[in-house]
Amino acid sequence: MNATENIKKIIVEKPLKLDCGKTISNYPIAYETYGKLNEKRDNAILAFHALSGDQFVTGTNPITNKSGWWSYLVGPNKAVDTNKFFVICANVIGGCMGSYGPNNLDPKTNKKLGINFPVITINDMVNAQYNLLDFFKIDKLFSIMGGSMGGMQVLQFVANYPDKTKTAIPIACTASHSAQNIALNELGRQAIMADNNWEKGDYLNLNNSPDKGLSVARMAAHITYLSQKGLQEKFGRKLQERDDLKFGFDADFQIESYLRHQGSAFVDRFDANSYLYITRAMDYFDLIKQYKGNLSKAFKDSKVKFFIISFTSDWLYPTSENKEIVIALNAAGADVGFIEITSDKGHDSFLLDVPDFLKSIKNFLEANY
Amino acid sequence: MKKEFKIISELIENNTRVLDVGCGDGILMKYLKDNKNVDTRGLEISKNNVQICISKGLPVIEGNAERDLQQFPNLSFDYVILSQTLQAFYNPEKVIDDLLRVANKAIVTIPNFGYWKVRLHLLLKGTMPVNKHLPNEWYDTPNLHMCTIKDFVNFCKRKNINLFKSLALHEEKVSMINKKNLNLKNFFSELGIFLIEK
Numbered sequence: 237m238n239a240t241e242n243i244k245k246i247i248v249e250k251p252l253k254l255d256c257g258k259t260i261s262n263y264p265i266a267y268e269t270y271g272k273l274n275e276k277r278d279n280a281i282l283a284f285h286a287l288s289g290d291q292f293v294t295g296t297n298p299i300t301n302k303s304g305w306w307s308y309l310v311g312p313n314k315a316v317d318t319n320k321f322f323v324i325c326a327n328v329i330g331g332c333m334g335s336y337g338p339n340n341l342d343p344k345t346n347k348k349l350g351i352n353f354p355v356i357t358i359n360d361m362v363n364a365q366y367n368l369l370d371f372f373k374i375d376k377l378f379s380i381m382g383g384s385m386g387g388m389q390v391l392q393f394v395a396n397y398p399d400k401t402k403t404a405i406p407i408a409c410t411a412s413h414s415a416q417n418i419a420l421n422e423l424g425r426q427a428i429m430a431d432n433n434w435e436k437g438d439y440l441n442l443n444n445s446p447d448k449g450l451s452v453a454r455m456a457a458h459i460t461y462l463s464q465k466g467l468q469e470k471f472g473r474k475l476q477e478r479d480d481l482k483f484g485f486d487a488d489f490q491i492e493s494y495l496r497h498q499g500s501a502f503v504d505r506f507d508a509n510s511y512l513y514i515t516r517a518m519d520y521f522d523l524i525k526q527y528k529g530n531l532s533k534a535f536k537d538s539k540v541k542f543f544i545i546s547f548t549s550d551w552l553y554p555t556s557e558n559k560e561i562v563i564a565l566n567a568a569g570a571d572v573g574f575i576e577i578t579s580d581k582g583h584d585s586f587l588l589d590v591p592d593f594l595k596s597i598k599n600f601l602e603a604n605y
Numbered sequence: 606m607k608k609e610f611k612i613i614s615e616l617i618e619n620n621t622r623v624l625d626v627g628c629g630d631g632i633l634m635k636y637l638k639d640n641k642n643v644d645t646r647g648l649e650i651s652k653n654n655v656q657i658c659i660s661k662g663l664p665v666i667e668g669n670a671e672r673d674l675q676q677f678p679n680l681s682f683d684y685v686i687l688s689q690t691l692q693a694f695y696n697p698e699k700v701i702d703d704l705l706r707v708a709n710k711a712i713v714t715i716p717n718f719g720y721w722k723v724r725l726h727l728l729l730k731g732t733m734p735v736n737k738h739l740p741n742e743w744y745d746t747p748n749l750h751m752c753t754i755k756d757f758v759n760f761c762k763r764k765n766i767n768l769f770k771s772l773a774l775h776e777e778k779v780s781m782i783n784k785k786n787l788n789l790k791n792f793f794s795e796l797g798i799f800l801i802e803k
Contacts, residue, residue, distance in 0.1 A: 485793075543659065544666075566666070566678075566681075567676065567679055569681060571664045572658050572664055573655075573656075573663070573664045573666060574666035574667055574668070575667050576652070576667055578652065592656070595656065596656060599659050600659050603662030604662055
């Protein structure tokens with residue numbers, strides 16, 4: 237049996253006008269759910285995944301056979317308790333886990349779309365996923381949550397649909413992608429496009445794949461998810477299965493071997509063109525500009541209860557950028573809580589076993605449910 | 606709930622918006638929310654206390670009053686509360702200015718350094734006073750700018766801040782402070798509670 241048959245999908249007939257100007261319709265949104273929707277239909281949480289995530293939040297991912305990306309947070313008796321809450325997560329459009337993306341077939345040519353796929357934005361992703369509320373007949377979500385790009389989707393969702401969620405938890409994110417983050421994404425894209433096997437984006441139709449480029453992109457990105465202290469403590473200058481330096485370019489150091497492994501494991505589950513499209517969507521994200529320079533207008537008259545979380549060692553989406561969101565919410569008179577969690581695990585903290593983080597979310601959800 | 610918080614809550618009208626600066630574990634915020642239908646916000650420097658407030662469903666942000674008060678727009682609250690923390694700021698004057706920018710009215714409480722036991726401690730023992738309201742030793746105290754009730758009254762006068770209500774607290778007993786009894790209250794009270802406005 238093909239594992240992709242386990243992917244649940246809705247086909248959205250309603251046309252969606254994208255920010256780039258194109259309109260799409262009859263496109264698939266792949267999703268997964270955990271827990272049960274209660275009779276009052278008021279216990280639903282929409283989780284948004286980050287750049288390299290997918291709809292398989294917890295349990296075993298049926299495609300990769302690895303644990304879901306938010307297994308520490310979401311599950312029975314966990315901080316986001318699926319005995320109590322109904323958790324929905326969709327693969328973003330532009331992704332490669334069943335939703336409308338560059339690996340879809342173009343019905344006109346019967347070839348994979350590749351870079352004929354339209355450039356999408358965070359706003360487009362959120363508007364596409366909104367259709368899941370209609371599908372599940374949910375009038376109002378109990379909460380929306382996400383870290384990194386997932387957090388950007390949380391902010392965009394509240395701005396677009398202020399009455400459709402009771403609470404919102406943007407984690408380790410920003411309201412406006414910084415020059416540093418655009419630069420780092422560009423590095424990844426250039427690595428992919430510099431690989432000859434990328435074939436100008438047409439590799440899927442030529443049975444090729446830019447594994448080296450995607451792998452380098454992932455290696456570079458992975459460094460940005462960690463912290464200097466975390467790296468030093470975990471790897472230091474430890475050597476990889478050898479007693480001394482080999483005076484060559486093999487992976488002498490454990491950190492090199494670790495990154496190479498991260499890179500090669502990633503190409504098995506991720507599409508290089510999706511990586512281009514999703515990083516582009518992140519770079520284009522600027523909620524401040526969308527509201528003409530005044531972020532608090534995005535949250536004007538919002539009745540949503542916000543809880544913003546950042547991490548001390550996150551230099552990719554630092555506390556200062558998260559605090560800008562808090563400031564805008566306070567300026568709008570919104571109901572907002574904020575905490576900076578102490579952690580050496582860098583940006584990745586939101587995916588890891590960081591007890592203070594898990595406890596914060598649990599407490600916030602329980603106090604407001 | 607301690608007497609000081611009871612008195613503060615009595616100074617606050619129902620159905621108002623209140624910012625509690627240094628809200629601690631949120632006891633006063635929760636009381637105001639539950640009993641006076643007050644729309645509260647909190648600012649708190651301790652991560653642990655922020656966690657406790659979040660678990661009570663209170664909207665509290667982690668931050669430092671000297672740095673983070675500026676994010677609140679002018680007159681975005683009816684009241685702002687500052688309980689026994691004025692003395693811990695680098696620049697108390699600026700904090701008071703900011704409080705009265707953010708809200709019409711501010712409720713400020715201060716541990717009174719003019720209390721007779723404090724004076725006697727320094728006079729007789731010759732060491733920095735340590736008591737219920739000043740529990741730390743000189744080397745580990747967060748307090749940088751201790752003042753007396755009289756100092757604060759004079760400060761408000763100098764800055765043209767209207768002392769709407771001045772109360773003295775001593776052993777759970779509250780009394781009004783006025784011009785005539787200022788020296789007496791300054792001698793016999795552990796805590797001063799002031800409702801001020803610009």
